[in-house]
Amino acid sequence: MSRTFVGMPKFQVGARHALADTQLRRNLAHATRTIRAKRGAVVGEVADWEELRVKGAEAKDRVLSNLDTYLVELEARLVEAGATVHWARDAAEANGIVVDLVKATGADEVVKVKSMATVEIELNQALEAAGIAAWETDLAELIVQLGDDLPSHILVPAIHRNRAEVREIFLREMGKVGRPAPEGLTDEPPRLAEAARLHLREKFLRAKVAVSGANFAIAETGTLVVVESEGNGRMCLTLPDTLISVVGIEKLLPTWDDLGVFLQLLPRSSTGERMNPYTSMWTGRTEEDGPQDVHVVLVDNGRTNVLADVVGRQALRCIRCSACLNVCPVYERVGGKAYGSVYPGPIGAVLGPQLRGRQGKLEQSLPYASTLCGACFDVCPVRIELPDLLVHLRTRVVDDHRGGLPSAEALTMRAGAFTLSRADRLEKAQNAATGVGHLLRGRASLGRVPWPLSAWSEARDVPAPPRHTFRQWWAKREGGRG
Amino acid sequence: MNAREAILERVRTALQAPGSHAARTDGPQPTSAGLPVPTSREEILDLFADRVADYRSVVERTGSGSQAAAVARALSGHGVHRVVVPRGLDDDWVQALTRVGIEVTAEGDISEHALLESVDAVVTTATVGIATTGTIVLDHAGGQGARRLTLVPDLHLIVVRADQVVATVPEAVTRLREAVLAGRPLTWISGPSATSDIELDRVEGVHGPRTLHVLLVEG
Amino acid sequence: MSAVRVALFATCFNDTMWPSTPKAVVTLLERLGCTVEFPRAQTCCGQMFTNTGYAAEAVPLVRSFVDVFGSYDAVVVPSGSCTGSVREQHAGLARRAGDPGLEAAVEAVTPKVHELSEFLVDVLGVTDVGAYFPHRVTYHPTCHSLRMIRVGDRPLRLLRAVRGIDLVDLPAAEECCGFGGTFAMKNADVSIAMGSDKARHVRETGAEVLIAGDNSCLAHIGGLLERQRAGVRTMHLAEVLAATEEDPS
Numbered sequence A: 001m002s003r004t005f006v007g008m009p010k011f012q013v014g015a016r017h018a019l020a021d022t023q024l025r026r027n028l029a030h031a032t033r034t035i036r037a038k039r040g041a042v043v044g045e046v047a048d049w050e051e052l053r054v055k056g057a058e059a060k061d062r063v064l065s066n067l068d069t070y071l072v073e074l075e076a077r078l079v080e081a082g083a084t085v086h087w088a089r090d091a092a093e094a095n096g097i098v099v100d101l102v103k104a105t106g107a108d109e110v111v112k113v114k115s116m117a118t119v120e121i122e123l124n125q126a127l128e129a130a131g132i133a134a135w136e137t138d139l140a141e142l143i144v145q146l147g148d149d150l151p152s153h154i155l156v157p158a159i160h161r162n163r164a165e166v167r168e169i170f171l172r173e174m175g176k177v178g179r180p181a182p183e184g185l186t187d188e189p190p191r192l193a194e195a196a197r198l199h200l201r202e203k204f205l206r207a208k209v210a211v212s213g214a215n216f217a218i219a220e221t222g223t224l225v226v227v228e229s230e231g232n233g234r235m236c237l238t239l240p241d242t243l244i245s246v247v248g249i250e251k252l253l254p255t256w257d258d259l260g261v262f263l264q265l266l267p268r269s270s271t272g273e274r275m276n277p278y279t280s281m282w283t284g285r286t287e288e289d290g291p292q293d294v295h296v297v298l299v300d301n302g303r304t305n306v307l308a309d310v311v312g313r314q315a316l317r318c319i320r321c322s323a324c325l326n327v328c329p330v331y332e333r334v335g336g337k338a339y340g341s342v343y344p345g346p347i348g349a350v351l352g353p354q355l356r357g358r359q360g361k362l363e364q365s366l367p368y369a370s371t372l373c374g375a376c377f378d379v380c381p382v383r384i385e386l387p388d389l390l391v392h393l394r395t396r397v398v399d400d401h402r403g404g405l406p407s408a409e410a411l412t413m414r415a416g417a418f419t420l421s422r423a424d425r426l427e428k429a430q431n432a433a434t435g436v437g438h439l440l441r442g443r444a445s446l447g448r449v450p451w452p453l454s455a456w457s458e459a460r461d462v463p464a465p466p467r468h469t470f471r472q473w474w475a476k477r478e479g480g481r482g
Numbered sequence B: 001m002n003a004r005e006a007i008l009e010r011v012r013t014a015l016q017a018p019g020s021h022a023a024r025t026d027g028p029q030p031t032s033a034g035l036p037v038p039t040s041r042e043e044i045l046d047l048f049a050d051r052v053a054d055y056r057s058v059v060e061r062t063g064s065g066s067q068a069a070a071v072a073r074a075l076s077g078h079g080v081h082r083v084v085v086p087r088g089l090d091d092d093w094v095q096a097l098t099r100v101g102i103e104v105t106a107e108g109d110i111s112e113h114a115l116l117e118s119v120d121a122v123v124t125t126a127t128v129g130i131a132t133t134g135t136i137v138l139d140h141a142g143g144q145g146a147r148r149l150t151l152v153p154d155l156h157l158i159v160v161r162a163d164q165v166v167a168t169v170p171e172a173v174t175r176l177r178e179a180v181l182a183g184r185p186l187t188w189i190s191g192p193s194a195t196s197d198i199e200l201d202r203v204e205g206v207h208g209p210r211t212l213h214v215l216l217v218e219g
Numbered sequence C: 001m002s003a004v005r006v007a008l009f010a011t012c013f014n015d016t017m018w019p020s021t022p023k024a025v026v027t028l029l030e031r032l033g034c035t036v037e038f039p040r041a042q043t044c045c046g047q048m049f050t051n052t053g054y055a056a057e058a059v060p061l062v063r064s065f066v067d068v069f070g071s072y073d074a075v076v077v078p079s080g081s082c083t084g085s086v087r088e089q090h091a092g093l094a095r096r097a098g099d100p101g102l103e104a105a106v107e108a109v110t111p112k113v114h115e116l117s118e119f120l121v122d123v124l125g126v127t128d129v130g131a132y133f134p135h136r137v138t139y140h141p142t143c144h145s146l147r148m149i150r151v152g153d154r155p156l157r158l159l160r161a162v163r164g165i166d167l168v169d170l171p172a173a174e175e176c177c178g179f180g181g182t183f184a185m186k187n188a189d190v191s192i193a194m195g196s197d198k199a200r201h202v203r204e205t206g207a208e209v210l211i212a213g214d215n216s217c218l219a220h221i222g223g224l225l226e227r228q229r230a231g232v233r234t235m236h237l238a239e240v241l242a243a244t245e246e247d248p249s
């Protein structure tokens, strides 16, 4: 039933589809604009915001450059606190662990808190294949799941759906998997939220097993942290007997005190709130409170590849706030699906090729899905140099192709570099161009032109070359003086 | 090699990769100077009350002598018939609730989660309040109930003492260290349950309590 | 007072396609008392190669840049993105090439490289350059000027001091126009979608002239405006600042 991201076309194809969907573009533009304004307002309240960003980056770098030590420390604290720790090299291994744990409880369903890591490893599909139903409980995830759809945003996965579409999905699908939507459901968001509350309540109260992710895992204390708004997270983390948390190995924070920085950075960057409604923290098992069978699955799934790239490593600082998506002009116009994974926008364009490798066409095209405008770096709460990383990965993609048959682009680039490496060669090329300029007798632009400039001139006029280059003018002027 | 050893080995190998990266040092110009963080007790409490109210929670300030009456009055005001009270809650409060005719269920009498659905409200104390964010933190010790208690009922009345309120998030984190080291779970609450998942329109009340009533006790 | 001696880095794009911009820089700087030199061996900063992933191809251009400009006290560039390429990317390219000599040379030259508005405001210390431009204009702060080299409000301060000018705010000014170098071709659909929004904002201002500090962005937005027959001209900041009552551009 749930769709996956496998075999996505390269970015341009997805982008073209998205651009043609006017409803999608309206929804996206409205949503990103709203959230940008909210973020701007609450970030502006914090006098030492830039200092906080530096501290956030430093804390994450501290973890990353001593990751082995911190992982072992986290494991020790968790075990002391009564949790069981599992390690998974890749998605298949992580899914296997979770499926076995659920089967051992005898349950045939789990409730889930929104977790990027579990979407990344496609846990729902694995559970389904094992005959276990996985119920997404975050409102947006529920909309995506019921609509048999793909998520398109980190924070608001159903950002591409408007209220009328949500109502239709609820009316059509809820009854098939549980309590149906109330009769006479309108498309007002409070009514839609109420429908979700009623639909999910019976699942929360009966669930024996929950699956979560974690926003932070604190090495010093063994504490896991989940940041949320709706209370579905609290339900999942509190009511079932068994709790399985799937945590990427980059989610660690060194010390308890570091949390003070991140609980300022994350909500303001993410939902644009001073603080999100609910944050849950738990340290292993608590006597007579919450799940008594507590598991943590530490997942690599490509993260150590990212770590091995000294430049690319900083992408692992990401706290999945989605601020970079919301300011990205490319994301705003094409939405999340074109990026072909659960991580869209600038961070997705950087993480995708690093986590999954650069063999696929999509992964090769992702680093180019940006104008390098730099808006993402300015909002990133952990100062990930996204534009520089995109350029770094472009270089990797180009270097991967060296040695084989050069592409038309590679040949053009080589010829260009050859011409530009010496002024006399440049002058020769310029003389050819100004020759055209003379023929055009001062026309300002060329309108439409043939390939390869046609990609440009489809919608934009091409400026005509001038009759003189600057250096010709300069030479004449100097000559006149001398 | 098992998965644990394999991952740790990969991490160690990755960290030996040669080269370095010169980090950028620039940043955007702050667009505003930011708001000053209050320092006096008075300002901190005022800001706390403001920020809690900003989430569309109900905020009331009361003197320490009249806490029990304030608790009972607040719940009556919301039309509550049945309330669940955590272990260790002040007995005076329980009596005041009974006096105004509210049926009181003790935490210990809730066996099934579903039973919590039949109560209208829960009353608890808190551990820390944070002024700049309007946040209240429970560590679920005596008077605050196990986590499920404050989750299922539709109304949560929290009594926060003025001396529990700090100005900033890092101060709160420092105060909470002991509870965490003791293995206590924490719940940070900033307003009622909410979602903005449909067209970024904020809706209060999804799964957690739809009404949050905060009693700030001074003196 | 001895004249400030500056080297003009025209940039290969301006030199070839928009010579009126470096000409305007010469006019302007000479009017302000500078001695301008144009080292003829200059070519290109390598930005297009670097940003498309052709770092190896860009390295010789970095070498040539330091050779040509290493001996000057100040280098002025009428392009925010080429300035950014030199200041923010050359060091990384030199490091990548594993050439410590080149790295040192880059480190020595980059602090002397100024984008035009930076040079005027910070080095010459002027905001009123004596320009006259009696038109309704709007200003697009290109991304690399804004977020790579962080020129801040320098261009606006310079424009506000121009006599006769009617400077109107551009809505959503800080948003990218969608040019992005080879992005404009590789992702032409998205690029045009972004540029169309920018062009719409420009038209909303009712300005006759759109001004920016980068001709490449102007060519993209201008190309769209022209196709729409919007009746809005584009002009580089240098050309506006060079215009006077006696010698309008």
Ligand code: SF4
Pocket (backbone or CB within 6 Å): A269, A317, A318, A319, A320, A321, A322, A323, A324, A325, A347, A376, A379, A380, A381, A382, A383, A384
């Ligand atoms: S890269 Fe930065 S801005 Fe983007 S989601 Fe991650 S932390 Fe947030």
